[in-house]
Amino acid sequence: MIDLVSLAAIVRKEFIQALRDRRMLAMLLGIPVLQIIIFGFAANLEFNRADTVFVDEDRSEESRDFLRGLTAEKTFLAHGVVTVAEMERELRNGTSQVGVVVPRGFGRRVEGVEAATVQAFVDGSDPTRAVAATAALEQYASRRTLEALRGLGGVAGVARVTFEPRLLYNPSLKSRLFMVPGTAASILVILTTIVTAMGLAREREVGTMEQLLVTPIRPLTLMVGKTIPYAVFGLVDVTLILVVGNLVFDVPMRGGVAVVYLGALVYLVSTLGVGLLIATVVETQQQALMVGFFFLLPAILLSGFMTPIEAMPRWIVPLTYLNPVRYFVAILRAVLLRGAGLRDVAEPMGSLAALSLGVLLLSAARFRRTLG
């Protein structure tokens, strides 16, 4: 199936070409580092602060105290006390994300130990932030209530059940620790798929494919030969990304490095294989790029990189079984953050290996040895 003399010749040639092409080298080695830094900083889902405006219709001691306490939280960055109309405008143009309206009679009700309502408007166009802001508001309100109860001496008698949650692996819930492995998997799939798809399409465009086809090179030899050099570059990228992730974003390496590299190698074979498969259905580099993105966008979005696969509609889930990105994201998170060993990731690793082999064989089978 594979001829070693030809295989070595292809690998050597691909290395020479890649190393001679400065732009290709920059793309292979520079861009991943740049991207992991930029995306690592940008891909921050944590809710830090919300610009907040206040409408104080009560203008009492109590209402001022309530709002002072709210801004003391730091979560809510005070944008000043305004009228209802101004608040509406601020929310609409996005200057503020939260508007708090203290109604007339608030102070009197608090004074008289009656239930008091404060209205809050939260910009729901960014659901993550809206949910976090709402939770912070509710937390503040219940703390105020507890404080008021304590002032009345009523807390001691109330029986309370509380959970004491202990967050494992990422106790401060830094979203970066969650995002960086996903970003790494995405960068690798983009780079390797596009590079191989375009590379093979270029041979067709430039005419070297015709010369290649008159030789007795077997399709599988060609496919494997085109895979090996870029798998090596990909592993270099994995190293760069892990080092940068650790130095810049404190992403740990709790499990075995060897497991990560094994996973990366299997993953790269599958992504390179997809690139080759794309090249077998296109004629030009431009088409390769188009088809490449047609694959990449869903592959990344349906990988569990941002949104959990469990949250996707049931009919989409089977599609993700064919997505190599899904398995590598799972392996990386497990090994880096949870310290998983080879046995713990046996399932995604096995699926990924089967997928890789399938894709490579399929592209070799699809590769036509004739021009027509």
Next chain:
Amino acid sequence: MSAIIEVVGLEKRFGTFQAVRGVSFQVDRGEIFGYLGANGAGKSTTIRILCGLMTPSGGTASVAGHDVASDPEGVRFSVGYMSQRFSLYPDLTAMENLDFFGGAYRLARRARLRRAEALLGDVGLSADDPRTAGAMPGGVRQRLALAAALLHGPQVVFLDEPTAGVDPEARRTFWRIIRKLSDSGTTVFVTTHYMDEAEYCHRVGLMVDGALVALDTPSGLKRAHVPGRLFAVRGTGLDVARLRELAGVTHVEPFGAGLHVRGDLLTAEVLSEAVRAHGGQGVLVEESAPTLEDVFLAVAARSSAG
């Protein structure tokens, strides 16, 4: 002499377009076989079928004893191919290109490097030329491509318009190499646009609209298709229609700036008087030897006339 290429009733269709129509011929070992025809006449398609790059739609073809349809692998090892378009890697040097293609033919590394060096010497190139193929001038590139086609010592080399766009000096050098190849027993199957190059071939086949309409040695073709005496007529005010009606004139074809007039019983004196009588000025008539271009024009005219 045994035939190394045997083609019987070869057909190739692309959808409704018939590129090759029932072509049959044989090529002998060590022969330089020229394939002549206009663009789109089916020359490249025939070559691609014989190299195993395309599958025939009908008929059979075998090269060095391997059937192109059933044993393309055997064909690949026996033939070298030089495409019309330069198809080596432009970002690799001469040696790197040959190293790669030698590997593709499964030659061991040391052996193929030695062979590549020798071949580069044969075609007048240096093994340590630091230039990449893309940086070489056309003529040098063509010789490099030829070396690449010869790496595995094929019995037959197919050269598809090897000298297109190459200067006359480089063309002459190239043909010297081709003759040497033929002398050493390699069969050369070459397509060309240049009629003067076709004269170097042992035999020439003429393709018109996918059909092989004539096949013979250059002199045989001339005897068969350009009979009678041939005169080159130059001057102004030449009346082609009147000349065609002259007694003894069988053919009148535009040729270069003047005309080629053919006929059995003509003489230069009779012809030049007749041309002047029909309004020709500054007339100069000379008897000339027919070229393959005359053959091509005669055959093409007959074929298109039906």
